[in-house]
Amino acid sequence: MSKLARDDEESLIARSQRGDVQAFNQLVLIYQQTLFGAIFRLLGDYDTAADVTQDAFLAAFRGIATFRGGSSFRSWLLRIGSNMACDHWRRVQRRPADSLEALTETDEPQSPEVLQALASSADDPEAHILTQELQGLIQHGLQKLPLDQRVAVVLCDIEGLSYDEVAAATQTTLGTVRSRIARGREKLRNYLTQYRELLPRDYRLSTRTSDD
The missing domain is CATH 1.10.1740.10 (RNA polymerase sigma factor, region 2, helix turn helix motif)
Structure with a gap:
C-alpha cells in the first residue's frame, strides 16, 4: 500500500x-x-x-x-x-x-496452494479450460481440512498474512500456527495429487517430483 x-x-x-x-x-x-x-x-x-x-x-x-x-x-x-x-x-x-x-x-472456489500456478498460467488455453473444474476440486480439498488447519491455510496462503498475524488472528501460538499450516498444506497437496490431470502443467510436474 x-x-x-x-x-x-x-x-x-x-x-x-x-x-x-x-x-x-x-x-x-x-x-x-x-x-x-x-x-x-x-x-x-x-x-x-x-x-x-x-x-x-x-x-x-x-x-x-x-x-x-x-x-x-x-x-x-x-x-x-x-x-x-x-x-x-x-x-x-x-x-x-x-x-x-x-x-x-x-462451484467456484479459490486455491491456496496453486494460486501462483493458476495466475502464471492465466494466458495458457489449457489452464484456462481446466480452471473451473480445478477451482471446485480445490474447494472440496479445503473443506476436507480440519477447521483450524483450513483457517490457518486460508489466512496465510490465500490472504497473505504472516505466521505472527495468523497467530494473533486465531489467538494461538506461533508453533501451533506453523504446525497447522504444514499439516494443512500436506493434506491439500495429497488430495490434489489424486487429480493431476486437472492441475496446471507446472504444478503437475512439481507434485510428481515430490512423490518420487
Missing part, C-alpha cells in the same frame, strides 16, 4: 472511530471483496459467506474504537471475519448433517 493510500485509510479509520458511517462505508468498499473471499473459502457457500461478511463488517464498525493500529486494518478485519466464520461453522456442525453438506457445496 502506498503512503498516500495508507494516509487515506488512516483518515477513514479515524473518522469511523468518531462515528462517521460514510467513512466506514468507504472502508467496506475497499475491503469487502477481501473479507468475503476469505469467509467464502472457509465456509464454501456464497449466500452464507455474504451473510457472515455483512455481520463481520457490522461487528467491525461496533468495535472499531478498539483498533489501535498495531497491525494492519486488513489483518484486523480478517481476524474478525475468520472468527465469525468459525463460529458459524461450529453452529452448523451441531445441526443435521444435510445442513453441513449444503454449506460445503459450491
Whole structure:
C-alpha cells in the first residue's frame, strides 16, 4: 500500500472511530471483496459467506474504537471475519448433517496452494479450460481440512498474512500456527495429487517430483 493510500485509510479509520458511517462505508468498499473471499473459502457457500461478511463488517464498525493500529486494518478485519466464520461453522456442525453438506457445496472456489500456478498460467488455453473444474476440486480439498488447519491455510496462503498475524488472528501460538499450516498444506497437496490431470502443467510436474 502506498503512503498516500495508507494516509487515506488512516483518515477513514479515524473518522469511523468518531462515528462517521460514510467513512466506514468507504472502508467496506475497499475491503469487502477481501473479507468475503476469505469467509467464502472457509465456509464454501456464497449466500452464507455474504451473510457472515455483512455481520463481520457490522461487528467491525461496533468495535472499531478498539483498533489501535498495531497491525494492519486488513489483518484486523480478517481476524474478525475468520472468527465469525468459525463460529458459524461450529453452529452448523451441531445441526443435521444435510445442513453441513449444503454449506460445503459450491462451484467456484479459490486455491491456496496453486494460486501462483493458476495466475502464471492465466494466458495458457489449457489452464484456462481446466480452471473451473480445478477451482471446485480445490474447494472440496479445503473443506476436507480440519477447521483450524483450513483457517490457518486460508489466512496465510490465500490472504497473505504472516505466521505472527495468523497467530494473533486465531489467538494461538506461533508453533501451533506453523504446525497447522504444514499439516494443512500436506493434506491439500495429497488430495490434489489424486487429480493431476486437472492441475496446471507446472504444478503437475512439481507434485510428481515430490512423490518420487
